[in-house]
Amino acid sequence: MPATPLSIPDLAGKAVLVTGASTGIGAALALAYAAQKCKVALHYNSSQAAAEKLGMTIADKGGEVFLVQGDFSVAADVERVVEDGAQYFGRLDGLVNNAGGMLGRIPYAEQTEAHYDAVMDLNARSVLTASRKAIPWLKKQGGFIVNTSSIAARNGGGGGAGLYGSAKAFVSNVTRGMAKELIGFGIRVNAVAPGTILTPFHERYSTDEQMKGMVATIPQGRAGTAEDCVGAYLFLSSDLLSGYITGQVIEVNGGQLMP
Secondary structure (H helix, E strand, O other), X not given: OOOOOOOXXXXXXXXEEEOOOOOHHHHHHHHHXXXXXXXXXXXXXXXXXXXXXXXXXXXXXXXXXXXXXXXXXXXXXXXXXXXXXXXXXXXXXXXXXXXXXXXXOOOHHHOOHHHHHHHHHHHHHHHHHHHHHHHHHHHOOOXXXXXXXXXXXXXXXXXXXXXXXXXXXXXXXXXXXXXXXXXHHOEEEEEEEEOOEOOHHHXXXXXXXXXXXXXXXXXXXXXXXXXXXXXXXXXXXXXXXXXXXOOOEEEEOXXXXXX
C-alpha cells in the first residue's frame, strides 16, 4: 500500500463505499481510505481479478474491506451494491461515486439512442441511484458524498467524447443541487474533476497521438496519475479539513483548465 502523506484522524473507522474501485483512480482511492483506517466497500464490475488482488492488499495491511460486484449501467445492481456495502459494515459514512466510462469515442453526428442510454446510465443515472440509496444511511450520523466529474464537463471533451463530457457536466450540477438539499442532514456533497490522468481509461480510449496532444496543453508538462487525485477526495471527505465546503468541484488537472 502506498505511503499516505498524513493521517486524517476523523476518517478513521468510517465506512466508505468506493464505486468503480478495481482500477485507476478508484483503486488508488480504496487504498487511500484504507490507509486512513476506513472500512472500505470496494465495488467492481468486470475486473474481478484486479479487485480481489486489491482487496487482498488492503486486508494484508490490516484493513477492513468488502468486495461487491455490480453493473452500474443497471439501476437494480447499483441499489444492491450500496445496500450490501452498508449492511456489511452496519453503517455508511461516505459514498464515492467514481464508476463511469466513455464507452467509445463517437462524434455527435454518429450518436445512436443506444449509445446515449449506455453513457448516461453508467455516468449520470448511476450517481443519482447510488446517492438516493445511500442517503438514508448517511442521514443516521451525517457523512459525505464525493462524485467524480471530469475536465470534460467544462471543456466539452475531446474528439468523440462530447456525450461523456455532457454526462459529467450533469454530475457536476447534480453535485451542487444535492449539496443544497442534503447539508441540513449533515451530509456534504462535493466533486473532483480529474484532467488527463494515466489510467486504463486513456489506455482504452486514447491513442498515443491524442495523449501527446493533451499533455502539450498541460502547464505542468505531464499527465496526472491516479495518486495525484487522491488528496482532493480525502480532503473533501474530512469534516476536519473541509467541514465548511459543500457543493464544490475541485479541478485536478495540472493547470490544463483554470476556471
